[in-house]
Amino acid sequence: MKKVITYGTFDLFHKGHYNILKRAKALGDYLIVGVTGENYDAERGKLSVQDSLATRIENVKKTGFADEILVEEYDGQKINDIIKTKADVLVLGLDWKGKFDHLKKYCDVVYLERTKDISSTQLRQENNRIYNYGIVTDYILNNDFIFDAEYVSGIHIESIFSENKEISSAICQRLHIDRTCVDYNQFLETVDIVYVNCETNKRFHYIKQALLQGKHVVSDSPMSLSPHEVKELYDLAEQQNVILLDNIPTVYVRTFNQLLNVVKGEVIGDIIRVNCSMSLEELSHDYSHSVYDAFYYIICILMKIFGENYKNVFIKNVDYQNDIVYGRIEFEYEHSIGYGELTKGIDHTSLMEIIGTKGRITVPQDWWKSAYFEATLYKENYTRRYCTNFEGNGFRYLIQVMLQMIKENQLQSQRLSAHDSVCIIEILKNIHI
Ligand code: CTP
Numbered sequence: 001m002k003k004v005i006t007y008g009t010f011d012l013f014h015k016g017h018y019n020i021l022k023r024a025k026a027l028g029d030y031l032i033v034g035v036t037g038e039n040y041d042a043e044r045g046k047l048s049v050q051d052s053l054a055t056r057i058e059n060v061k062k063t064g065f066a067d068e069i070l071v072e073e074y075d076g077q078k079i080n081d082i083i084k085t086k087a088d089v090l091v092l093g094l095d096w097k098g099k100f101d102h103l104k105k106y107c108d109v110v111y112l113e114r115t116k117d118i119s120s121t122q123l124r125q126e127n128n129r130i131y132n133y134g135i136v137t138d139y140i141l142n143n144d145f146i147f148d149a150e151y152v153s154g155i156h157i158e159s160i161f162s163e164n165k166e167i168s169s170a171i172c173q174r175l176h177i178d179r180t181c182v183d184y185n186q187f188l189e190t191v192d193i194v195y196v197n198c199e200t201n202k203r204f205h206y207i208k209q210a211l212l213q214g215k216h217v218v219s220d221s222p223m224s225l226s227p228h229e230v231k232e233l234y235d236l237a238e239q240q241n242v243i244l245l246d247n248i249p250t251v252y253v254r255t256f257n258q259l260l261n262v263v264k265g266e267v268i269g270d271i272i273r274v275n276c277s278m279s280l281e282e283l284s285h286d287y288s289h290s291v292y293d294a295f296y297y298i299i300c301i302l303m304k305i306f307g308e309n310y311k312n313v314f315i316k317n318v319d320y321q322n323d324i325v326y327g328r329i330e331f332e333y334e335h336s337i338g339y340g341e342l343t344k345g346i347d348h349t350s351l352m353e354i355i356g357t358k359g360r361i362t363v364p365q366d367w368w369k370s371a372y373f374e375a376t377l378y379k380e381n382y383t384r385r386y387c388t389n390f391e392g393n394g395f396r397y398l399i400q401v402m403l404q405m406i407k408e409n410q411l412q413s414q415r416l417s418a419h420d421s422v423c424i425i426e427i428l429k430n431i432h433i
Pocket of ligand 1: 007008009010011016017020091092093094095096113114115116117118119120121122
């Protein structure tokens, strides 16, 4: 019996999929179809798949060509599948030409002509509204976040606004965007989503204007140093039926959510201490963060790990002298302590360590954009490593969630709510730099 194996996402099942399955089946007697798993698609940057895995499998089944269906969950799985299923032929569309020639050691590899003028990407674009995205910025350099949003399908970078015309023109040139606006209201008319990427003291004004015009907003954090103003913005967003999000990509990244689950699942026992340190240079390597921005980040992450029911919070040693900053924040909980450390101008590594009664979790350098962490259990003398893919600087995951929220008319983020933001500002306002 000649076995044929083929793979695909099979999103929004279309005639191209039907044709390739039919032709693949005709090359043998038994057809095995690998359908990509949801995590695998997310990890390889395919962020806009619409159908669930169950629906995609169901659609492949309905063709009647597949004798066996398996789920493709990781890079490199094809070799294992081919060996395990004793497949004689691997079939792929011509879009993959040459990419799987290394598998010729294991079976025949055949690339079939694609059906013309149809693809899932095209169908997604036809089905989906494209959201115009605009950026309010003060920075010409280090605004990688702008570029990262481009990877999310359904987003079109439409317009740039800067008080400084040279900055907006330079960014537009880099991004090949035609539209720069010198008038903020005019800019707002062109967009659906606004990203506020400017100095702390200007954010409130720009966010408020955008919300008043019914635009969804993602803003660098803090949005303001006044809890009242932050609350006002969230209330306004709710009234206007639009979404307002803090730009804290870490909380939207799968690795960090897995870490929270490991903590909540008490894999390392009860938490005794969390140490979370950040060097402003390492953060600003990506983007122009202020000391307040970095503290906001640290407080947010500590609160995500511990919750908001701290007994005391101390802010210590915040010195600002000759461009050197050393800041420390300490949360005291019933049975545990959370430390956050922020440095600028001194040699310091950004690490996160969570100590529990049974073990510890370590996230290496640049923990806020880490794809990796490990949990070591003391008694078992055993280390479990957790790893997921992480593309870009994480902003694309946030924008992806935001688009989903817009489509589902879900106004409040489950990852970082209005209440969370106000709690963070209540603490942050006590930091004097
Ligand atoms: N395929 C094809 N003809 C098309 C589209 C896809 O023969 N017009 C084939 C692909 O070459 C692949 C299989 O169908 O071998 C599954 O492809 P998949 O990536 O799921 O479909 P696409 O439409 O290419 O999806 P996307 O646009 O998301 O890349």
